[in-house]
Amino acid sequence: xxxxxxxxHGTLVVLGVxxxxxxxxxxxxxxxxxxxxxxxxxxxxxxxxxxxxAHIPYVDKARxxxxxxxxxxxxLEPFPHQRxxxxxxxxxxxxxxxxxxxxxxxxxxxxxxxxxxxxxxxIVVPTIDLMLQWQQVLGHWLQRPIGLLGGGNxxxxxxxxxxYDSAAAQTEFHGNRHGLLVCDECHHLPAPAYRFIAxxxxxxxxxxxxxxxxxxDGLHNVAAELLGPVCYRANIDxxxxxxxxxxxxxSLAVAxxxxxxxxxxxxxxxxxxxxxxxxxxxxxxxxWAQFIAVCHRSEEGRQAFAAYREQKRIAFTxxxxxxxxxxxxxxxxxxxxxxxxxxxxxxxRLSRLFLLPVITHQTPPKERVSLLAQFASGALPVLxxxxxxxxxxxxPDANVGVILSGSGSVREHVQRLGRIxxxxxxxxxILYELCTAVxxxxxxxxxxxxxxxxxxxxxxxxxxxxxxxxxxxxxxxxMPDRAGSxxxxxxxxxxxxxxxxxxxxxxxDLPTPAEGEC
Numbered sequence: 001x002x003x004x005x006x007x008x009h010g011t012l013v014v015l016g017v018x019x020x021x022x023x024x025x026x027x028x029x030x031x032x033x034x035x036x037x038x039x040x041x042x043x044x045x046x047x048x049x050x051x052x053x054a055h056i057p058y059v060d061k062a063r064x065x066x067x068x069x070x071x072x073x074x075x076l077e078p079f080p081h082q083r084x085x086x087x088x089x090x091x092x093x094x095x096x097x098x099x100x101x102x103x104x105x106x107x108x109x110x111x112x113x114x115x116x117x118x119x120x121x122x123i124v125v126p127t128i129d130l131m132l133q134w135q136q137v138l139g140h141w142l143q144r145p146i147g148l149l150g151g152g153n154x155x156x157x158x159x160x161x162x163x164y165d166s167a168a169a170q171t172e173f174h175g176n177r178h179g180l181l182v183c184d185e186c187h188h189l190p191a192p193a194y195r196f197i198a199x200x201x202x203x204x205x206x207x208x209x210x211x212x213x214x215x216x217d218g219l220h221n222v223a224a225e226l227l228g229p230v231c232y233r234a235n236i237d238x239x240x241x242x243x244x245x246x247x248x249x250x251s252l253a254v255a256x257x258x259x260x261x262x263x264x265x266x267x268x269x270x271x272x273x274x275x276x277x278x279x280x281x282x283x284x285x286x287x288w289a290q291f292i293a294v295c296h297r298s299e300e301g302r303q304a305f306a307a308y309r310e311q312k313r314i315a316f317t318x319x320x321x322x323x324x325x326x327x328x329x330x331x332x333x334x335x336x337x338x339x340x341x342x343x344x345x346x347x348x349r350l351s352r353l354f355l356l357p358v359i360t361h362q363t364p365p366k367e368r369v370s371l372l373a374q375f376a377s378g379a380l381p382v383l384x385x386x387x388x389x390x391x392x393x394x395x396p397d398a399n400v401g402v403i404l405s406g407s408g409s410v411r412e413h414v415q416r417l418g419r420i421x422x423x424x425x426x427x428x429x430i431l432y433e434l435c436t437a438v439x440x441x442x443x444x445x446x447x448x449x450x451x452x453x454x455x456x457x458x459x460x461x462x463x464x465x466x467x468x469x470x471x472x473x474x475x476x477x478x479m480p481d482r483a484g485s486x487x488x489x490x491x492x493x494x495x496x497x498x499x500x501x502x503x504x505x506x507x508x509d510l511p512t513p514a515e516g517e518c
Contacts (some may be wrong), residue, residue: 002057005047007176010200012039012047012062023050041175042226044202062202064176065120068158072115073143079243081234082109088232089113089207096231097186097208097223102418103244103396104234106209107134110182111141117205119179120158124167124197126185127388128365134161134184151365164194171200180205186227187212187411190219198226211418212411236414236421244421245399247429254320254436264438267311274304315441316342316405321434322353328402328432329354329382336375336397337382338389340416342405347384350404358384387412389419396422401431405441 004015014028014037027047028037039047044062051058078086082105085098094117100106114121123138125131128151135146138159147157150166156174181201183189186208189198198206208227214220224230240246256264275282278301280291295301329337341347344360351358357371357380374380376397389395401420406412420429435441 002059003051004059005044005062007041007062007064007202008038009172010041010175010196012041012044012202013037014039014047018056021054021056023054024056040199041202042199045204048204062176063179065158065179067118067179068120070115070118070142072111072141074141076108076112076141078108078112079105081105081239081243082112085109085232085234086112086116090116092228092231094180094205094207095228096206097210097213097227097229099210099213099230099233101234101236101239101244101421102211102415103422104239105243106184107137108141110184110207110209111138113182113205113207114138114142114159114180117180119203119205120177121160121180121182122167122174122178122201122203123159123161123182123184124164125161126164126188128163129368130184131161131163164188164197167197168194171197175201178203180207181227182207182209183223183227184209186210186223187215187220189226190215190222195222195226198223212414215411236417240421243423245423245427245429247417247421247431249417249431249433251433251435252324254318254324254434256314256318256320256436256438260314260318264311264314267307267314268438270307271304271311274301274307311438312441315436315438317346317349318436321404321436322350324434325350325402325404326354328400332400333381335381335400336378336395337400337402338395338398338416338419339382339384339402339404340389340406341384341386344386346405347386350384354382356382356384359388360386361388363388395419396424398422399424399427399429401429403431403433405434 001016003017004013006013006015012028013034014024017024017028017037024047027043027050028039030036031038041062048058048060050056081100085100086109089096089098094113098106098109100109110123123134125134131148131150135148138146138161142159144159145157147155147160149156149160149162149170151163156177160178162170178201181198181203183198183206187210188194189208206227208223213223213230213233236244274295275291278291278294280294281287282291292305295305325339339347339350339356341350344362347358347360350356357374359368359371363371371380371383372395375383375395378397383389383395383398398420401416403413403416406416417431420431
């Protein structure tokens, strides 16, 4: 009797496992509930390869896809880094992660991989905006209807784009329909809610795409296990000028007012006193989660956590930052500017202060499309956002970025830089980071700048003394001062009115089992 393979809700049921086959036994587990051997669907390639190499007869009733005859709609000459990345991925057997900066053409690389593989493909992306962008690019180059799953769309096709949320819900039903799995922004995949997308899919070919693969929690190893390890990497500074816009990064130091400094010192003292008394070390793995747990066990702890948040808020929304932002807007009034904040509350306050448009996760899709179109045309030269534009959304016209506030995440900082680096004739990009000298923000700034993209040249010492600011009209010195503008900058963000709610594959290129059988 031949071995039979069946797909069952994200798993492989393997019937007729030969006795004494140690390799196959290591790939499957016995399910006492059904009296069958079972394996996660992502082991499909390993199981089929073993059966093929060991000359064990088998019947594959698991996969429901066939090969596709795919060709590009026109000439497409990849950039050298795209060609090298594709070659590296092919050399790895059609599995692995490619790490390329934002704007370096990860989508085109995926198009080439899809055509090379010649299998139905599922592309998983983080957002609906990205899903629609991918549909447009794939439709253009492959000249065939592209399916969509997510955002009210439920039409699956041989080439389908979906969001992580929708894929997580559909994998147990659709996990046997595609031979290639592409995970864009694949650093999201290790999240417990998303791992099953790759675990429950039998696709023998897998491609992960990201600008920043490593995660501080080490869970990128999960993505490497499910997609394959990093097979190719190119850095921002290696592609700058030829394939990405030339850029510079400026860190501008500002000071708290006397009143802000007083409130900051009071809140920080309360937070630090409790932290020291709790015995928790934030430098240890899991320290932050432990601190939160301790805080919520007592009223004193809750007050300390509130104080922690307050000292961060004061630093993130300092009045001098608002004034510096205003001067940057004046200086770059002929540019396309993206302003990033840490939270939606701040971005809405800035919107009311400066009467500027906002894009957050709450912005309706149609409005978001309209705002991005007006930004591209120049009708709206400035967009305010918190985190929703950090990754994925294509804004090639943006050439100035201003980070008013943000987390200590290196990934977030690299993503924000990437938003303004898409190549365009004559474009030069600049990213400003507005930072106070206080400890609550200085540490955040130091952590998020630990990436070679921010170390193009020797950097001056960035300790608290180096961040000690001068008067706001010296930041930066060639900006017009406030007297040169007729617009009023509110003396405090509280002057703003109340919030308005709105929210074919060549056989020689791949292992015989994978190519011949998968």
